[in-house]
Amino acid sequence: MKEDKEKVEERYTQWKSLVPVLYDWLANHNLVWPSLSCRWGPQLEQATYKNRHRLYLSEQTDGSVPNTLVIANCEVVKPRVAAAEHISQFNEESRSPFVKKFKTILHPGEVNRIREFPQKSQIVATHTDSPEVFIWDVDAQPNRNAVLGAATSRPDLVLTGHKDNAEFALAMCPSEPFVLSGGKDKCVVLWSVHDHISTLAVEEAPTIKQSSKSGGNNAKATESPTIGPRGIYQGHTDTVEDVQFCPSSAQEFCSVGDDSRLILWDARVGSAPVVKVDKAHKGDLHCVDWSPHDSNFILTGSADNTVHMFDRRNLKSSGVGSPVHKFEGHDAAVLCVQWSPDKSSVFGSAAEDGILNIWDYEKVGKTTDSAGSKSPNTPSGLFFRHAGHRDKVVDFHWSACDPWTIVSVSDDCESSGGGGTLQIWRMIDLIYRPEEEVLTELDKFRSHIFGCNS
Structure with missing residues (x-):
């Protein structure tokens, strides 16, 4: 264990020395409590040198104070603005001036997953340690202080339908106000928030019992309007760990779980699986994402340390389906x-090894780079x-507004005894821009340098 810690510190020290070379922008923010989920909210403001965004985070407390859903304001410096020495000057123990807490919602139970509605990004859904999904209008919610004994905030809507706890699998549809969830009851559940309109006429909403893990404030119950599911989909034999909508169809979605299965569903043809890949990986499946650019491609991540890319045109409903490619670059789940x-x-892809890898499947099979020196x-x-x-690294999210900008969070409890780290970062553009373009630019620099010396 001591050796592992030394190895991590050595890797980190080496990484830190390379920050001025590898990154165009980096903000490091120390968190008092671990955050299990991070998501970009709407862009708030565009200025000459930086943009201001909403950021959604969770705070996973030890019970001494309530668990919270945090709405932060965050400034992202635009490309080629930050000086290299500036981005490398940060202290791991301090908070970044670029990230400021704006509002706190006292959450009934832990916040395991946060997802925002693409159509209205101030509406977010949260998964907790209970069967319900909570919907929050973060603009309308009052700001609360996280003090011991404080009553939890009241969700704007509660989605019911799971028979057991649903902790992680949560997705929002890109085109319709649909919510998808999976849980320990081995079910995938679909809701339409449109259905909320029909519940507004109901005078007395059912009461939702508070989770006992919410920091000693489970004496009162929260009254919120509730809606039941549009559909319940059964096909998994173990906990459903992640779900995702097809970007081009609100009726199609997929799910993965601890049974090593990847299942594709279509709400138009009933509640049975359309395609079931029984052995998508050699271990439990933790995560899935469906390509927004090409709806044939689906990514899965597993406890077997790999990422698989599937082409749904190759998947057979008999359960036979091999990935187009296996990406092997992590040392943990x-x-x-x-x-x-x-x-x-x-x-x-982010993993328990503390690494966030960026991949390009177009580079698969290319043995050398432009210098002819690919590391073996x-x-x-x-x-x-x-x-x-x-x-x-428990979660990360690409920004839709600031190209190539990522927010990532790690749960540092095992290495440092508590807290977490939030980082907002963007690799230097020389890494991802087309080679010819980069070489031309470097050539201009070279002639400029020689010109200055003559």
Whole structure:
């Protein structure tokens, strides 16, 4: 264990020395409590040198104070503005001036997953340690102080339908106000928030019992309007760990679980699986993402340390389906995968090894780079490793507004005894821009340097 810690520290020290070379922008923010989920909210303001965004985070407390859903305001410096020495000057123990807490919602139970509605990004859904899904209008919710004994905030809507706890699998539809969830009851559940309109006439809403883990404030019950599901889908034999909508169809979605299955569903043809891949990985599946650029491609991440890319045209309903490619570059379970909004062949994967890898499947099979010197032990398709976290990277999210900008969080409890680390970062553009373009630019620099010396 001591050796592992020394190895991580050595890797981190090496990474920190490379920050001025590898990054165009980096903000490091120390968290008092671990955050299990981080999401970009709406862009608030555009200025000459930076943009201001909403950021959604969770605070996973030890019960001495309530668990919270945090709405923060965050400033992202635009490309080629920050000086290299500036971005490398940060203290791991301090909070970044670029991230400021704006509002706190006292959450009934832990916040395991946060997802925002693409159509209205101030509406978010949260998964907790209970069967319900909570819907919050973060603009309308009052700001609360997280003090012992405080009553929890009241969700704007509660989605019911799971028979057991649903902790992680949560997704929002890109085109319709639909919510998808999976849980320990082995079910995938679909709701339409449109259905909320019909419940507003009901005078007395059912009461939702508070979770006992919410920091000693489970004496009162929260009264919120509730809606039941549009559909319940059964096909998994173990906990459903993640779900995702097809970006091109509100009726199609997929799910993965601890049974090693990847299942594709279509609400138009009933509640039975359309395609079931029984052995999608050699271990439990933790995460899934469906490409927004090409709806044939689906990514899965697993406890077997790998990411698999599937082409749904190759999947058979008999359960036979091999991945188009296996991406092997993590030393521990993969917890989160997400396609980049900026380039169709690029995606990220975060794992318990503390690494966030950026991959490009177009680079798979290319043996050499432009200099003819590909490292022999570099995993195929890998083109950037973010090693700024020193413990498991539990979540990350690409920004839809600031190209190539990522927010990532690690739960640092095992390495430092508590808290977490939030980082907002963007690799230097020389890494991802077309080679010819970069070489031309470097050539201009070279002639400029020689010109200055003559």
